[in-house]
Amino acid sequence: MCPPCDACAGPEPIAGLDADACLTLMATIVQEKARLDAALIRTQARFVELRSAAGPDPVVSEFAASEIAIELDLSCGAAAAQLKLAHTVTCRLPATLAALAAGAIDLGRARAVADATDSLSQVHAAAVEEKVLARGGRASHTLFRQALRRAVLAVDPDGAQRRHEKQRRERQVRIGPLDDGMAELWAFLPAADAQAAYQHIDALARCAGAPDDPRSMDERRADVLTDLLLGRHHDYEPVHIEIGVIVPADTLLGLTDAPGELAGHGPIPAGLARDLACAANATWRRILTDPVDGSLLDVSRRRFPSAALARHVQTRDRTCRFPSCRKPAAACDLDHVQPHADGGTTDPANLLTLCRRHHRMKHKGNWLVDLAGSRGSVTWTSPEKRVHHTGPEPYIDCIPNPEPELDPPPF
Ligand SMILES: [Zn+2]
Incomplete structure (x- = not known):
């Protein structure tokens, strides 16, 4: 029983x-x-x-x-x-x-x-x-x-590439009626195009509103999309978007066909990852991973060290690091696990992405957080003293090897 x-x-x-x-x-x-x-x-x-x-x-x-x-x-x-x-x-x-x-x-x-x-x-x-x-x-x-x-x-990397090519030929746009005078416009697109289009719409929507704009972000994105498709005149500022393309080092060299990833989307076939990582296009930021254990090796650098550090931690963590929370890292706060005021360092071994809700929850002090090194393994202890271990999902599928700890890149 x-x-x-x-x-x-x-x-x-x-x-x-x-x-x-x-x-x-x-x-x-x-x-x-x-x-x-x-x-x-x-x-x-x-x-x-x-x-x-x-x-x-x-x-x-x-x-x-x-x-x-x-x-x-x-x-x-x-x-x-x-x-x-x-x-x-x-x-x-x-x-x-x-x-x-x-x-x-x-x-x-x-x-x-x-x-x-x-x-x-x-x-x-x-x-x-x-x-x-x-x-x-x-x-x-x-x-x-x-x-x-x-x-x-x-x-099945060969089959994956074939399935991607087949699905790509199925791309389409559909419309469907909904209640209350509404309709849905739906597109089936290659993941890279869909990510780039969404990030562009999102970036325009974030720049578009005045400080007292009463519209929600959902409303603003819908208005930007409609304006762009219908060619309505609007004073949108030009925006630059960057999307991470994560590729194992040996895949980039063509030595293997281990899959890559598109930030915000997930796994993509090796050939597509190579094409995007090598594209002469400022949209794609190449992120190299260790082919042995899938951990982050390098993010192509930016000019300002603090932004490079933030990008490294966001790329490592991918999402809010509370177990089960899926808020994207780019929309999260960077939290000093040991507070800066208490001597906490500003480096990957003491920084974590947390969404606003879980950031507040941590600072209320009911949950205890322990970050073990720069690779992002975290132990959460709940108010009921239940222990939850989480690590960032590796960029390739393998059993993670906790030793040795890599030195974090110099920021
Ligand atoms: Zn969260």
């Missing part, structure tokens, strides 16, 4: 819990839910097997989903999707099923593995599973999906 079963007895047991017990119970329930999801998947896979036509190349009955749909109050489409997932995970992704049954990942992450490996061979799918699951469930679904994309690029 599951440990938290007294929670099901009614509101009284839960009403008596303290904060620490609430956290423990929530974690236990989530693990139990994952275990039950794994059991459901196994049962559905067995049902698929029973409804498959016998023979060397069995065909799943087209009516199996209807039986499940009625029993579980699902649409036929949703039931068919569940059966497909169950069949895929059980037959192709045994490590994923085991991780789900053990509560190491949840159903959403199991579905993400199935989606990401759908077009891969069985051998490549197993390699992706092994790479991604070795580092656990990650702090968020976004990080987990990014790790999957990185692993797919690493195990």
Whole structure:
């Protein structure tokens, strides 16, 4: 029986819990839910097997989903999707099923593995599973999906380049009606173009408003986009944008096809990373990483040391460093872990990106923060004395090697 079963007895047991017990119970329930999801998947896979036509190349009955749909109050489409997932995970992704049954990942992450490996061979799918699951469930679904994309690029670089070229030919713009006199305009674009376009719109919107402009940033960006597309006259100041292209040193030299990354987007195929890193275009800032352990080696320098240091820490951290927070580092504060007034140094070994909310939370003093060296490994201790270790996601998918500590670049 599951440990938290007294929670099901009614509101009284839960009403008596303290904060620490609430956290423990929530974690236990989530693990139990994952275990039950794994059991459901196994049962559905067995049902698929029973409804498959016998023979060397069995065909799943087209009516199996209807039986499940009625029993579980699902649409036929949703039931068919569940059966497909169950069949895929059980037959192709045994490590994923085991991780789900053990509560190491949840159903959403199991579905993400199935989606990401759908077009891969069985051998490549197993390699992706092994790479991604070795580092656990990650702090968020976004990080987990990014790790999957990185692993797919690493195990099948040729296929990745081909898939990118194929998808690139599918680029398009669509419009769809919405309620209340609104509509959505949607574009499917290569990631580099989409990032550059968004950063340009964002930079113009930040410069466009007067100090008393009542519009939110969302409204300003929407107005800039409309003005640009419709050719409306507007006194926009020219803006310069820079987007980081992270590329392992040996990929840049063409020695390997390890994937690169586009800041704000995530993993991209090696060929695209090389093209952007070498582009004679001021938009792209090349960021070199260590091909062995994926840590940051160098960011092409700026003229002012303080800006170079900020860029180094933002590039290393990528996001707010509170576990599970996805606020981009560029929109975060640079926090001195040991306050400057208390002798804290201004270098990568004492600087951390924190969003405003988590910056305030840290300074309230309920959470303790320990930054171990310049590579960005952080230990958070909660008010309930729960300890959470986080490291910045490496720029290539590998087991991080904590030794030796690199000297930080001179700023
Ligand atoms: Zn945050």
